[in-house]
Amino acid sequence: MVWNWIPRNAGMILGLLGQHVLLSLIPVVVGLVFAVPLGWLANRSTGMRAVLVPAAGLLYTIPSLALFILLPGLLGTRILDPVNIVVALSIYTIALLVRSIADALAAVPSMVVAAATAMGFRVGRRFLSVELPLAVPVLIAGLRVATVSNISLVSVGALIGVGGLGGLFTDGFQRDFPTEIITGIVLIVALALVADGLLLGLGRLVTPWARAGERSRA
Amino acid sequence: MNLVTQVVAWLSDPAHWSGPGGIPTRLVEHLFYSGLALLLALVVALPLGMVVGHTGRGGFVLVGAANGLRALPELGLLILLVILMGIGLLPVTIALAVLAVPAMLAGTYAGVRNVDRSVIDAARGMGMRGPQVLVKVELPNALPLILGGVRGATLQVIATTAVAAYVSFGGFGRYLIDGLRQQDYPQMAAGAILVAALALLVEGVLALVQRAVVSPGLRSGGGARRSPTADAVRSEPEAVPTAPTSPAPHLAGADR
Numbered sequence: 371m372v373w374n375w376i377p378r379n380a381g382m383i384l385g386l387l388g389q390h391v392l393l394s395l396i397p398v399v400v401g402l403v404f405a406v407p408l409g410w411l412a413n414r415s416t417g418m419r420a421v422l423v424p425a426a427g428l429l430y431t432i433p434s435l436a437l438f439i440l441l442p443g444l445l446g447t448r449i450l451d452p453v454n455i456v457v458a459l460s461i462y463t464i465a466l467l468v469r470s471i472a473d474a475l476a477a478v479p480s481m482v483v484a485a486a487t488a489m490g491f492r493v494g495r496r497f498l499s500v501e502l503p504l505a506v507p508v509l510i511a512g513l514r515v516a517t518v519s520n521i522s523l524v525s526v527g528a529l530i531g532v533g534g535l536g537g538l539f540t541d542g543f544q545r546d547f548p549t550e551i552i553t554g555i556v557l558i559v560a561l562a563l564v565a566d567g568l569l570l571g572l573g574r575l576v577t578p579w580a581r582a583g584e585r586s587r588a
Numbered sequence: 589m590n591l592v593t594q595v596v597a598w599l600s601d602p603a604h605w606s607g608p609g610g611i612p613t614r615l616v617e618h619l620f621y622s623g624l625a626l627l628l629a630l631v632v633a634l635p636l637g638m639v640v641g642h643t644g645r646g647g648f649v650l651v652g653a654a655n656g657l658r659a660l661p662e663l664g665l666l667i668l669l670v671i672l673m674g675i676g677l678l679p680v681t682i683a684l685a686v687l688a689v690p691a692m693l694a695g696t697y698a699g700v701r702n703v704d705r706s707v708i709d710a711a712r713g714m715g716m717r718g719p720q721v722l723v724k725v726e727l728p729n730a731l732p733l734i735l736g737g738v739r740g741a742t743l744q745v746i747a748t749t750a751v752a753a754y755v756s757f758g759g760f761g762r763y764l765i766d767g768l769r770q771q772d773y774p775q776m777a778a779g780a781i782l783v784a785a786l787a788l789l790v791e792g793v794l795a796l797v798q799r800a801v802v803s804p805g806l807r808s809g810g811g812a813r814r815s816p817t818a819d820a821v822r823s824e825p826e827a828v829p830t831a832p833t834s835p836a837p838h839l840a841g842a843d844r
Contacts, residue, residue, distance in 0.1 A: 428788065431743055431784075431787050431788050431791050432784045432787060432788075433743075433746065433747030433748075433750055433783050433784060433787050434747060435747065435750050435751055435761070435764060435780070435783070436747075436750065436764070436779075436780035436781070436783040436784045436787075437780070437784075439764055439768075439776050439777060439779075439780040440777060440780045440781070440784070442773075443591050443595075443773065443777050449768075449773070518655075518658060518659050519658070521659065522658070522659055522660065522661045522662065525661040525662075525663050525664060526661075526662065526663050526751060528663060529663070529751065529754055529764075529765070529768070530768060533663075535661075536661065536663055536664070538664075539661070539663050539664045539667045540663075540667075540754075542667065542671070543667045543670075543671065543754075543755070546671060547671075548668060548671050548672060551664055551667055551668045551671065552668065554661070554664050555660065555661060555664040555665065555668065558659070558660075558661045558664065559656070559659045559660060559661075562659035563656070563659065566659075
């Protein structure tokens, strides 16, 4: 390790870190926005489920590098456009979340749904204020997986020139310089752990009833 | 449309189907690297996950370590090992195997750990010892989750083998990396399609394998709606010869 390389290049590293955070977290938000209605649809009818869940699985199967390269051809973007990475990772996030949201919604006890209906909740409001909150724990679990895998996958984008901290890998390889690569790995793993911890905390914060249940049982 | 025809033209060019850089050779290379790494990962993950799942000791550490490994960036690990060990089969195989281990380990551990306690008690009541319980009862019951882990790991390794072309390795990734360097988008797109097709194909084959080797009594979704007897009657002809008299299916069936 050439330790003083790190402070000498702090500016560059921080810039890449910022790019990495944006490239990996924007897709999580985009994916969530698309996956909730799709998951709702998949839970509404078995027909939709039979289409959406296998389709999501199929999309998730496509290797990241292949998707990064195919998207410019499909979207008409330039190959070095960061949009390719964002779209690809959004697709993975949607693919991952649709299934877990559909499963989580299916697991909401029918008594609860019936009770909400009896209290006069219409479909839309019942979904937003009863079913979705009860699906939050599963949703958060899916988001954690998606976030950690996005943070790791962004670096593959470095092969096509847009990869946040992954740029340290390609640059370090060309210069035969392990310090740069190790710095990249450590920062990416640290970023993933921090994001994972934050989502875990967020999940606890928005489901206070889960903890109340634990306490009253104990 | 122009692009599509270019990619189709690339894929149907006979020159791309023979020789050391041809699609068949690249396919064999891709499968060889992936297979070697998966074998190595399986040898490490399967026994470890089985023992920890069986004894229950160290489960917390194992799950934590497996999750931590998941965050490891594949490209970084691959390049680091190649720089430290030199370009060769060993660093690439190790890097790919390290990526495959977490999914396999988590699947094996969770599978063995989550076997119904009453099934294990029944096995012990029948006079089975620890290792027998593990091999004859816990393992067959854990098979769906173990294979789920293997499937996840396989997809990840096939995807990452494409990345290995960056450190001058063969496989379909060559088309992606060479195409990028030569600014030859049709070649890159064709390579990407080949990698994606391979991943989908392998996933399909593994899904079939899973159907064939998992005991019919354990099929998820199948038993939940049908009556246990109908399920048993329906699935008997499908029973695989590899595990004819395993006690697990009956025990699992009795549970429902």
